[in-house]
Amino acid sequence: MSAQLFDGAKIAQQIYDELMVEIESLRQAKHPPGLAAVLVGDNPASRIYVNRKVAACARLNVVSRKVELPQSAATRDVLRAVDALNEDDSMDGILVQLPLPPQIDEKEILARVRPDKDVDGLHPLNIGALVMGTHRWAPCTPSGVMEMLRRSGVEVAGRRAVVLGRSRLVGHPLAILLMHANATVTICHSKTRNLPAVSREADLLVAAIGRPLMITEEFVKPGATVIDVGISKVTDGETVRKVFHSVPERMKEFDAKQYVIVGDVNPVSVEKVAGRLSPVPGGVGPLTIAMLIHNTVRAAKMRHGV
Ligand code: NAP
Numbered sequence: 652m653s654a655q656l657f658d659g660a661k662i663a664q665q666i667y668d669e670l671m672v673e674i675e676s677l678r679q680a681k682h683p684p685g686l687a688a689v690l691v692g693d694n695p696a697s698r699i700y701v702n703r704k705v706a707a708c709a710r711l712n713v714v715s716r717k718v719e720l721p722q723s724a725a726t727r728d729v730l731r732a733v734d735a736l737n738e739d740d741s742m743d744g745i746l747v748q749l750p751l752p753p754q755i756d757e758k759e760i761l762a763r764v765r766p767d768k769d770v771d772g773l774h775p776l777n778i779g780a781l782v783m784g785t786h787r788w789a790p791c792t793p794s795g796v797m798e799m800l801r802r803s804g805v806e807v808a809g810r811r812a813v814v815l816g817r818s819r820l821v822g823h824p825l826a827i828l829l830m831h832a833n834a835t836v837t838i839c840h841s842k843t844r845n846l847p848a849v850s851r852e853a854d855l856l857v858a859a860i861g862r863p864l865m866i867t868e869e870f871v872k873p874g875a876t877v878i879d880v881g882i883s884k885v886t887d888g889e890t891v892r893k894v895f896h897s898v899p900e901r902m903k904e905f906d907a908k909q910y911v912i913v914g915d916v917n918p919v920s921v922e923k924v925a926g927r928l929s930p931v932p933g934g935v936g937p938l939t940i941a942m943l944i945h946n947t948v949r950a951a952k953m954r955h956g957v
Contacts, residue, residue, distance in 0.1 A: 654877070654925040656934075662802050663937035666945060667711060673948050674712055677957060684951035685714035686744040686770065686943070687736045691729055692722035692752045701748050707940045713947060714741060726756045730763055737765045743954055744770035744947035749820070767954060770946035773819065781824055784831050787953060788946040793825035795938030796857060796878055797832065799929065805855070805876050808833035813850050815839045815866070815915070816859035821880055825857060846870070858915035864894055867920040874926040880935050881915030894919055 677684050686708055690701045701717060708715035718732050729751070736745045745768045751757050761769075766776045772790040780786040788794065800807055812834035816822030826838045839849055841860075850856055850870035856877045858866045863883035871877060885891055891911055895901035898919060905911050914931030922928060929935055951957070 654922045654928040657799055657803055657878075657927060657929040659799065659929065659934040659937040662799055663941040665802065666798065666938070666941040670941075670944055670948055671711060673952070677948070677951055677955070678712065680955070680957055682951055682955040682957060683712070683714050683741075684744075684948050685716070685742045686746070686947045687716040687718060687739070687742045689718045689720070689729065689732055689736070689745070689747045691720045691724050691748070691755065694750070697748045697750070704746070704940055704943060707944055711944055713944060716742065722752055724752070725754065726759060729755055729760050733760060733763045737763075737768065742768065743951035744768055744943075746771045746943065768950060770943060770950055772824065772946070778819075778824070781827055788949050789828055790820060790824045791942040791946065792821050792859075792880060792935065792939045793828050794942040794945070795935050796825055796880065797828050798942065799878070799935065799938055800855075800876075803927070805927065807855065809835070810854040811835050811837070811852055812855040812857070813837045813839060813853035814857045814859065815846070815850065816857075816861075816880075818859065821859040822857075825859065825880075829855075829857075860915050862915055863913050864890070864915070864917040866916040868924045871921055871924045873924045875924075876927040877916060877921055877925045878929045878935065879914035879916040879918075879931050881913075882931060882936060883913055883915075884910045885913050886910045 674684060688701045688704055690697060705715045705717055720728055736742050745764050747760055761773045762775055764774055766774045769777050772788055781789055812829045814822050814826045817838050817840045826836050830836045837849060839846060843849060847870045851872050853872060853875055856875055859880035861881055863885050891905045894917055901911055912932050
């Protein structure tokens with residue numbers, strides 16, 4: 652048996668096609684949607700992510716603004732930048748790219764973003780609304796996972812879902828969304844005992860732990876749907892050869908770049924038992940940005956009563 656793969660890029664394109672119609676009607680109504688990204692410091696991955704988000708805005712005719720602050724910025728500098736964007740009527744969505752440098756009070760910053768512009772869904776009021784099921788939108792990566800499941804016809808209601816990871820950004824909000832979608836949800840984390848056995852109970856297993864290639868077939872019930880949220884760079888040739896020696900494209904990729912991008916799931920092992928699997932790259936990744944634009948369009952429509 653070989654698992655059927657989800658096509659994240661194709662699903663993201665479907666979402667973009669729908670959004671383009673809504674963006675055009677907002678522009679016609681003289682309310683072009685706008686998204687601001689606050690980038691603090693010089694974390695190379697954060698810069699890549701922000702640039703991708705800005706590029707997606709450009710493709711879709713969404714106004715974007717990148718506000719950059721130096722690595723040495725203080726909490727008050729970031730608060731000032733957020734305040735200005737809160738007041739800026741041309742910006743419907745504000746995202747503060749995480750992680751922030753260690754001297755900055757992340758909680759204070761996230762709580763300062765106007766809740767109706769908080770398109771990442773990380774303001775305490777928005778998290779509270781998510782828990783209560785009264786949210787206007789949810790954090791982008793968990794929303795992307797839900798869209799992937801919904802648009803691929805994966806049944807969630809009544810199924811056993813196991814979420815590996817309980818982070819504020821991914822695992823925790825995703826578990827809540829799955830619960831609202833009537834799955835029976837188990838949340839696992841670094842203190843969970845006998846992770847493979849708990850994982851094997853899942854009809855739907857989501858890995859969001861940031862441990863490259865850790866999830867192997869022994870974690871997966873035969874036929875289960877496995878969603879891999881992890882994104883890691885593996886540079887160790889021995890590991891790459893051990894896992895991907897039978898996959899010529901991945902070996903070629905490694906030879907060319909001296910690294911491969913992988914998820915938390917060992918795809919070669921898990922593909923043998925899973926029914927469906929979201930690959931890395933090309934799975935959940937493209938959906939995160941699509942849902943960010945989705946949330947921005949939603950914010951624009953709500954703010955302008957369109
Ligand atoms: P995070 O904040 O580091 O959280 C990791 C979670 O996994 C924590 O809850 C941690 O448990 C748990 N964990 C770590 N090691 C574990 C282990 N050996 N067994 C069981 N649980 C373990 O990470 P994150 O921000 O949620 O991101 C997770 C992964 O998703 C990363 O690879 C990240 O790059 C990726 N990601 C992808 C996207 C996307 O667009 N596809 C977006 C965001 C993140 P404790 O709580 O006990 O510490």
